[in-house]
Amino acid sequence: MAIRDVRAYSSIHARVRALYSTMLTPETWEALIQAQDFDALLNILSKTVYGPYLQIERGKLTPRRAVYQIRWHLADIYERLIPLTPEPGQQLLLQLWRRYEVDNLKATLRGVETGASWDQVRHLLCPMTKYITLTTADMEKMIHSGDMARAIECVRHTPYYGTLVHALERYQEEKTLFPLEVALDLDYHRGLWHSIDQLTGPDHDHALRVVGTMLDVNNLLWAIRYRVYHHLSEQEIINYTLPLGYQVHDEDIRAIAAGADIAQVVRRIYPDAEGLEQLSERARAGLAALEVSLQRHIVRTCHAAFIGYPFHIGVPAAYLLLNEHEVRDLTVLIEAKVSRLPLEMFVSMLETQVPAYQTEQR
């Protein structure tokens, strides 16, 4: 145990521990799942850590706005933890935070593509005020530009410009956002891997375990989706994925690209993954189950980071990822309650909590 690590991480660790205890409890999840409707769900949420963010006029709290407000919590914890984190771990958190910027950029590009108004787009974004290169004003300007080439010119000052401007040629030929989005994702994930690589000692090991697992799952799911949904060629799948990872190696990706049995490859890496039996018969249904199962694997990895030696970057990174999953689940719940879906249709999509009756079902 290095005294330097203890000194550097004692403060942030104490804070993360305290914040960790404010995450939604299984009882609250149970109540949220059982909530009668959207209003009842908001009432329960207003008594949790999300309460302060939902204190706006009820009439204005549409489902989309509610999700947007909930995301403020995520923004707040990132902005609180980043300055407390010592370097070089701070760079990793900044890179994780950048993922929302990339998502915002993608959402804005979709808005430009569909000719949406700024009012339609703004509440789809993740609120970000600090540690950003892409401001809300930039995104508003992109939407108002009304044309993809002009929209990309609006991000000239950001690190995304080079990637987008090169991919623009393909967008203009194919008239689909796919090449732009994939280019952004690949560039972002390469950067994320680089941030992990910059770390040493326990920081590197734990970041690899926590963030590397997320990177693995994304990379693996890309490969599978490109094969199952998009029917891409072996070469295309390889080019649209990354040769880096923690447990998922390039051989695995290349095996999937080359047409190997997906279930077999995934089982070799994640023996407990679900949906594998279905993959060969009803590939799409199996893939949906597999996606949730792998996201739950990330959640379990993040919870495990809180056990054992605590003075490393893995703890804050895991806490932030857990919150992201919490927000994703809340989004699923909000959509389910607004559409009045029966329990069995949405409970299986939740990633952070597996309620008892769902376990029994399985």
Add this chain to the structure above:
Amino acid sequence: MFRPQVMSKVELVVPEHDVVPVTQVLAASGVFQPTPSVHLGSGRLSRSAEDWRRRATTFADLERRILAVMEALEVDEGPPPAEPPQLIEPETAQMDIDRLEWEAGAPVRELEEGRRKLAQLQRYLSQLEPIADLEVDLDTLRNLRYTFVLPGTMPAANLERLQTSLELIPSVLVTLRREDHLATVVLFGAQRDADILNRAARSAYLNPLELPEEYRGTPAEAIAALESDIKRARQYVAECQTTVDYLHEVRVHSLRHLLWRVRASRTLAETIARYGRLRYTYLVAGWVPTSRVNMLRREVKRISDDVLIEVDTPARQEDGHVPVALENPPIVRAFQSLVTTYGRPRYGELDPTPMIALTFPIIFGIMFGDVGHGLVLILLGLLLLSRKVRVLRGLSGMGTVVTICGIAAMLFGSLYGSVFGFEEVLEPLWMRPLENIMDILISTIGIGIGLLSLGMVFNIINAVLARRWGRLFFDHNGLVGLIFYWSLIGLAASAFAGDLPISPTPLAALAVVSGLLVTFSKVLERLVEGRRPLIEGGLSAYLIETPIELFETLIRLLSNTISYVRMGAFAVAHGSLSMVIFLLGEAVSPTHGLAYWIMVVLGNLFIIGFEGLIVSIQTLRLEYYEFFGKFFTGGGVPYRPLTLVPREK
């Protein structure tokens, strides 16, 4: 001076026909910060708010269009007008903008098109240049029967992946050039694999070189043709630019004028949209410094006698929503930006600006004590204040700070006996840091202890002002925190110095008791202030957090105190750096010729620029992290009076 200005909540009931002139008066007064009052009005009549909101949206759209034309014609916004501009009707603005858009549209499009074509030609050229020496006809490459050839550019990061993806396909990827993140490549393969190769290349973001058919012959010949086309394209772009420049010249004033009129009209519409509405009147609410209420009342009454005005001054403790207007004399105000960069004081708490105005120059002076260097800083500060050098105008706000820091540096320079690094010219009034290293380091720790204790005293005062008795007694930086800190200092002093008037036993007892109170400060604070639950986030999390917090408090107090050693260390480093410069001068010219003096001047400039910057950063660091951290909460709501055009700073 030590607290934000007293603010009053002003509510006006304005007849419908007076709402625009009254809002203009409120904006012109420069003291009224409106707050939304729609909720005070009648819900049935909220159509008015909708109408004003719609009007504001129209103006916002018009503003965007003007800005787009301005951007296209490369016209900047210019400074805001000295007088509030006349308001404009949306229809009139619309007509003006339509005309401007029509006028600028074609030339700007032609310029953009010309630039795009030029960029494309340059791209072709950069892709052809690496194969300039190839003695092959390009038509041959275009019409190959058995060989697949694909030249193009791609992200360098994708090169390896593309090669991996083509491992099983007979092919060769040749990198011709790598610039920044892009690589110019040629992919060779068999024509029968063209489909696979094309898909692979495309997925690796290889953008093919699509040289138009008109460029024929060998690459060298095509390059010559391209260069001639580039020359023509440049000429065309220059001609288009001349037209756009002409439009810029003739339309610059009308565009700026229209922009500010539309902007002022939008602000006015947005402001009125947030007013409450009754049947025949509007309800307007906002904050005004209490000292300016009478002036505002007179101004409004000059417009209309029918306006009803009510004033209420809330207590300091209700600070959550009251905007904070800081009030300091001009010299102290210069340091205000250093405080607001960290955070704005809350309405109920002390404004640390006077303290930073006092301590910042002292800390700076201790680290940068030199009569000559201080004099240069004073001259620089006066130059900034004079605003005579255009490129330095943006820094004029820092002129006073630089001047005062220069004075402090001169004072400490006299105490240290240092002039431009020469230590023989002046007799030190106190001591030379280089010769008394331990003395200066211990003295600066003493100053640090004083400043940290002062910070804790300020925290106690803030707690009294906020009537937060729990925070007053049990906060880490409250009374028990202060006692804990001083008992630890007492113990350390008795260990090192020995003969203290108090024996170590009561000090140790005091340290243990106050340490325990600090450990459980959160619970005790909540207990005294009647806040429940006593433990937030569960007992287990609390038990894990508590010992770490005590450990952290101890480490923080120690590191905060030791942190002030840097003041002494920099004073020593300042002397050492000067010595190094003289040694370098000696090395260059042992006879103290011209080279020696050039070295001394350059070295002193380096010290002023480089060390001055580092010392400023360190001073700011000591203020923010060590001093402010003890008492300053921040998070106050900024006071932003309504104005139809932004005021120039």
